[in-house]
Amino acid sequence: MSNVVDTAQEYDLLETLTELAAQVEQLPAETSVRFAASKAYYALVLKRVQDLKENSIGGIQQLSSFIGRRLGPAMRTVVSMDDRIAVLSRRVNRARNLLQTRINTTLQAQNKELLRSMDRRAQFQLRLQQTVEGLSVVAISYYVLGIVNLIAKAGEKIWLILEPTLITAICAPFVVGLVYFAIRRMHKGIYVE
Numbered sequence: 001m002s003n004v005v006d007t008a009q010e011y012d013l014l015e016t017l018t019e020l021a022a023q024v025e026q027l028p029a030e031t032s033v034r035f036a037a038s039k040a041y042y043a044l045v046l047k048r049v050q051d052l053k054e055n056s057i058g059g060i061q062q063l064s065s066f067i068g069r070r071l072g073p074a075m076r077t078v079v080s081m082d083d084r085i086a087v088l089s090r091r092v093n094r095a096r097n098l099l100q101t102r103i104n105t106t107l108q109a110q111n112k113e114l115l116r117s118m119d120r121r122a123q124f125q126l127r128l129q130q131t132v133e134g135l136s137v138v139a140i141s142y143y144v145l146g147i148v149n150l151i152a153k154a155g156e157k158i159w160l161i162l163e164p165t166l167i168t169a170i171c172a173p174f175v176v177g178l179v180y181f182a183i184r185r186m187h188k189g190i191y192v193e
Contacts, residue, residue: 010103017096024089035082042075133183140183141176148175 049064056062148171152164 007103007106010099010106014096014099014103017092017099021089021092021096024085024092027085028089031081031085035078038075038078042071045071133187137176137180137183140179141172144175144179145172 045067049067052063054062054064145168149164149168152162152167155162155167156164
């Protein structure tokens with residue numbers, strides 16, 4: 001695991017460890033019945049030999065000694081193999097869990113960076129939207145003031161005392177303010193729903 005440098009290698013190693021864990025988990029399934037039977041038979045043989053209550057006869061090896069020398073090493077091998085399989089299973093699972101934790105940590109770091117990037121984009125979009133709103137206020141105000149100016153010019157023909165440029169200048173702050181507040185209210189109405 002210490003030689004793994006990128007996410008693709010991590011996933012490949014995780015797949016390999018998962019396959020290895022499946023194989024290691026298959027070993028106890030295949031051997032546990034035989035190992036348990038061997039241990040039971042060994043205990044049964046020892047019990048039967050003990051039940052014989054044999055006496056020592058000079059120069060002749062006792063049956064319990066013979067069976068102990070012949071079956072004892074085999075049983076220690078069975079117990080040792082059973083223990084080794086259990087240890088191997090724990091080690092493979094621990095390695096797989098460590099690698100899974102490492103992958104999860106890498107994914108969390110990538111997700112954190114992605115969220116930061118999304119936050120930067122959202123801030124950029126907000127600034128862009130505010131700029132567009134400002135330009136919209138200017139454009140709409142320009143057209144509304146053009147209409148006011150046309151009305152003032154028409155009014156000048158009727159009432160000779162009205163100056164169209166002066167009326168447009170007086171209306172300009174009110175028009176810009178009304179357009180600004182109308183766009184803000186429309187903006188709030190869109191985002192509230």
